[in-house]
Amino acid sequence: MSLHESIVSGKFVVTSEIGPPKGVNIERALKEADFLKGKVEAVNVTDIQSSVMKVGSLAVCHLLKQRGIEPVFQLTCRDRNRLALQSDLLSAWILGIKNVLIITGDHPTLGDHPDSLPVFDLDSVQLLQVVSGLNQGKDMMGNDLEGKPNFFPGAVANPGADPLELQIIKLEKKVQAGAKFIQTQTVYDPAQFETFMKAAEHIDVPILAGIVLLKSAGMARYMNKNVAGVSVPDHLIKRMSQAENRKQESIDITIELIKQLKPLCQGIHLMPLGWDKLVPEILKRAFS
Amino acid sequence: MIVTKLKPLKEILNILKEVDKIFLIGCGGCAEACETGGEPQVRQLEQELKEKGKQITGWVVIDSLCNKALVGMRLAYRLREISKADGLLVLSCGVGVQAVAATVDKLTFPALDTISLGGFQGIWPSSERCYQCGECILYLTGGICPLTACAKHLLNGSCGGSDKGKCEVHPDRDCAWYLIYERLKKVGRLDILRKIAQPKNYNKMEASQEIRTSTYWALEFEEAKDESA
Numbered sequence: 395m396s397l398h399e400s401i402v403s404g405k406f407v408v409t410s411e412i413g414p415p416k417g418v419n420i421e422r423a424l425k426e427a428d429f430l431k432g433k434v435e436a437v438n439v440t441d442i443q444s445s446v447m448k449v450g451s452l453a454v455c456h457l458l459k460q461r462g463i464e465p466v467f468q469l470t471c472r473d474r475n476r477l478a479l480q481s482d483l484l485s486a487w488i489l490g491i492k493n494v495l496i497i498t499g500d501h502p503t504l505g506d507h508p509d510s511l512p513v514f515d516l517d518s519v520q521l522l523q524v525v526s527g528l529n530q531g532k533d534m535m536g537n538d539l540e541g542k543p544n545f546f547p548g549a550v551a552n553p554g555a556d557p558l559e560l561q562i563i564k565l566e567k568k569v570q571a572g573a574k575f576i577q578t579q580t581v582y583d584p585a586q587f588e589t590f591m592k593a594a595e596h597i598d599v600p601i602l603a604g605i606v607l608l609k610s611a612g613m614a615r616y617m618n619k620n621v622a623g624v625s626v627p628d629h630l631i632k633r634m635s636q637a638e639n640r641k642q643e644s645i646d647i648t649i650e651l652i653k654q655l656k657p658l659c660q661g662i663h664l665m666p667l668g669w670d671k672l673v674p675e676i677l678k679r680a681f682s
Numbered sequence: 683m684i685v686t687k688l689k690p691l692k693e694i695l696n697i698l699k700e701v702d703k704i705f706l707i708g709c710g711g712c713a714e715a716c717e718t719g720g721e722p723q724v725r726q727l728e729q730e731l732k733e734k735g736k737q738i739t740g741w742v743v744i745d746s747l748c749n750k751a752l753v754g755m756r757l758a759y760r761l762r763e764i765s766k767a768d769g770l771l772v773l774s775c776g777v778g779v780q781a782v783a784a785t786v787d788k789l790t791f792p793a794l795d796t797i798s799l800g801g802f803q804g805i806w807p808s809s810e811r812c813y814q815c816g817e818c819i820l821y822l823t824g825g826i827c828p829l830t831a832c833a834k835h836l837l838n839g840s841c842g843g844s845d846k847g848k849c850e851v852h853p854d855r856d857c858a859w860y861l862i863y864e865r866l867k868k869v870g871r872l873d874i875l876r877k878i879a880q881p882k883n884y885n886k887m888e889a890s891q892e893i894r895t896s897t898y899w900a901l902e903f904e905e906a907k908d909e910s911a
Contacts, residue, residue: 497842498836556846560839564839571878
């Protein structure tokens, strides 16, 4: 079943994610993806994540597709104007890529090329409208396309955003603009996520709770300090710092989170950040 | 010189669709010199709006709308007329519209489009900046310009990097969309935020040939004309 079919059928879906390399050695990324094959519905490929220059999402999505893994093409508004965005979307479609995840994108100053021009010609809501338009056979100026795609567009939300109402208003606009599923920023606080889901009750597309695998106490502290809306509770930081086997502890924490979040939402989006090998065990134990 | 041009009446009526009682504010600075925001233009717009069924509660022309201290002082004398209005329609560059919006808790609407500030942001060193985009959208954003105040010039709300009212680019920088949200909430118009703002037409930043060859754009055109005469 494709991601689209799974979501439409109302099934509880699990997606995951890989990041392309900086450089041309693609083997590691593909090996990570292979761990996910057959275990998740689809695998996101990040688009110059954190504004750190890397191989593009589109090419890696194509390679995943060749390996029989359904990709989700992440597309940010940061680096391309409306011409390039539409062109890359059409390119994705002819390579057999159906799922696109539309994101604003981190500001370039956060990455390794802080001198670059931030493009943001369109914002995420407008780009979702463009995807919907392409699906109707029109570019954003209303010109006819020779053959139309049929993308399955998704969007993101941050459950820890403050003020939450501002986030919900934008989420409403993303759904109105055509988003068919939502993947969220990482969640470690089920109570906070529950508050978000209550505020998003009227949003009638599936919401997949994001979980970044905790790798260390240091990483947790870093996220608390630097990543908007992310709050790793102290008890989880303590567990990671005292763990004899960090990977095992991370597996246990992730399984507990999945079990707590599952009744609240329609799916899980796991972000292993290189620990993809752990995903099969996590899913097996979390859903057994 | 700050070059502005009057929005077409149709567009002004469109952005004032839900506003019946209007207080008009002109600018005696660049907009007056451009013949877009001085007393004659304010009075003409007053007439045109009245003909279209709008009620004008009053009007004023302030020397330089970019001077926030002056704006506050001058508008203080007109509070009664302003309080009767549902919105303020401002005939000035984007800086002046934002200065008014920052001073009065009323919805503020731009009547002009700003094409070029000619490297000049008005006379008062306040925080408001104008992008000179040529299609002023301050009526959608509570009178705060997201093109200059948001690091990503987003048009439909904050990005995922906004945190407790601050921008991801610098922890001391306010998130423009937090400010816009707070202001629209204060005037009870969060519904404006719920409408999808359409992509900008960046072609409008290009000044027309007519403006580019006028003295509003550059004084040397006048000198050249004098010489050839």
